Amino acid sequence: MLRSTISSLVPRATSVARHMSNAAKLTTVEINDVTGIATLTMNRPPVNGLNLELLTDLNNSIQEIEDNKSRGLILTSSNPTIFSAGLDILEMYKPDKERLKAFWTTLQDVWLALYGSAVPTAAAINGHSPAGGCLLATSCEYRVMLPKFTIGLNETKLGIVAPKWFMSSFLSVLPRRVAERALNQGRMFTTDEALRNGLIDEVANSKEEALAKCAEFIGSFSKVNPLARSLTKQQLRAAELSELENERAQDLEKFIFFVNQPAVQKGLGIYLENLKKKSKN
Numbered sequence: 459m460l461r462s463t464i465s466s467l468v469p470r471a472t473s474v475a476r477h478m479s480n481a482a483k484l485t486t487v488e489i490n491d492v493t494g495i496a497t498l499t500m501n502r503p504p505v506n507g508l509n510l511e512l513l514t515d516l517n518n519s520i521q522e523i524e525d526n527k528s529r530g531l532i533l534t535s536s537n538p539t540i541f542s543a544g545l546d547i548l549e550m551y552k553p554d555k556e557r558l559k560a561f562w563t564t565l566q567d568v569w570l571a572l573y574g575s576a577v578p579t580a581a582a583i584n585g586h587s588p589a590g591g592c593l594l595a596t597s598c599e600y601r602v603m604l605p606k607f608t609i610g611l612n613e614t615k616l617g618i619v620a621p622k623w624f625m626s627s628f629l630s631v632l633p634r635r636v637a638e639r640a641l642n643q644g645r646m647f648t649t650d651e652a653l654r655n656g657l658i659d660e661v662a663n664s665k666e667e668a669l670a671k672c673a674e675f676i677g678s679f680s681k682v683n684p685l686a687r688s689l690t691k692q693q694l695r696a697a698e699l700s701e702l703e704n705e706r707a708q709d710l711e712k713f714i715f716f717v718n719q720p721a722v723q724k725g726l727g728i729y730l731e732n733l734k735k736k737s738k739n
């Protein structure tokens with residue numbers, strides 16, 4: 459009985475999908491009319507780098523999904539090999555002061571909205587997912603990843619430090635010992651390693667399969683009272699959420715101070731240069 463309820467929630471090729479957002483934006487929201495589940499797709503070529511505009515669209519899309527009382531939210535990417543390359547380093551390298559503020563504030567908004575979302579959330583990780591990409595994935599309640607990609611918080615490799623709330627998301631998924639070592643090493647996990655360590659929940663062989671598995675996870679709540687479920691989730695996540703809520707201004711100040719340090723700017727410049735060299739080869 460449960461199985462048939464769940465499978466009826468899995469998107470089918472024949473189901474009708476309503477587009478809630480238009481293609482001019484960097485995100486699209488598609489609601490499956492059969493399941494009521496919203497698929498939120500990031501679409502900022504070439505690598506879904508999280509710049510101010512993509513973060514703004516993500517924030518608005520999450521809000522739209524909450525307001526429309528969708529049954530759940532699946533986060534994914536339109537890029538076939540990259541879920542998200544994390545924060546757009548160009549936002550932090552030689553930054554404009556006002557834009558940098560807006561950028562970080564909007565990232566805080568996105569994390570608060572996604573980690574604290576009232577609806578069940580899942581990530582269909584259909585490509586590489588470093589740093590900010592990993593933050594988005596670990597803010598969701600369930601993760602399904604395609605083979606032969608990588609995921610992790612690699613900040614120390616860039617000479618930067620993941621903020622406390624990045625670590626909170628990571629720690630909500632991984633055992634402390636594994637998280638601590640991985641954060642210190644800036645470790646990127648392969649799909650297999652991520653599965654073995656619990657950083658992801660399942661592996662799927664195609665994006666369609668990943669979306670179906672995410673929908674199945676969301677469908678597993680069909681017999682649970684939605685208010686009781688969301689209040690339980692929010693209570694479990696309240697400590698991390700209020701920590702950032704109460705320290706938003708200090709977190710912003712710390713970020714701006716840190717990013718503007720000459721050594722950090724130098725490190726980001728070298729990292730960007732190496733990325734560009736690599737992409738030319």
Ligand SMILES: CCCC/C=C/CC(=O)SCCNC(=O)CCNC(=O)[C@H](O)C(C)(C)COP(=O)(O)OP(=O)(O)OC[C@H]1O[C@@H](n2cnc3c(N)ncnc32)[C@H](O)[C@@H]1OP(=O)(O)O
Pocket residue numbers: 504505507539540542543544545546547548586588589590591612613616618619620621713716717730733734735736737738
């Ligand atoms: C200071 C307080 C803490 C702040 C916290 C920060 C968290 C972060 O998210 S920092 C960002 C960390 N992200 C990364 O380290 C990812 C770097 N990118 C990659 O590893 C690879 O690009 C990829 C595995 C995501 C994809 O590889 P692929 O071979 O397909 O593409 P590339 O040829 O490498 O890249 C194409 C193009 O995109 C540019 N690019 C890639 N990532 C970023 C990025 N995060 N920000 C800005 N630009 C990026 C890359 O330079 C290429 O550009 P060109 O075509 O112009 O050469």
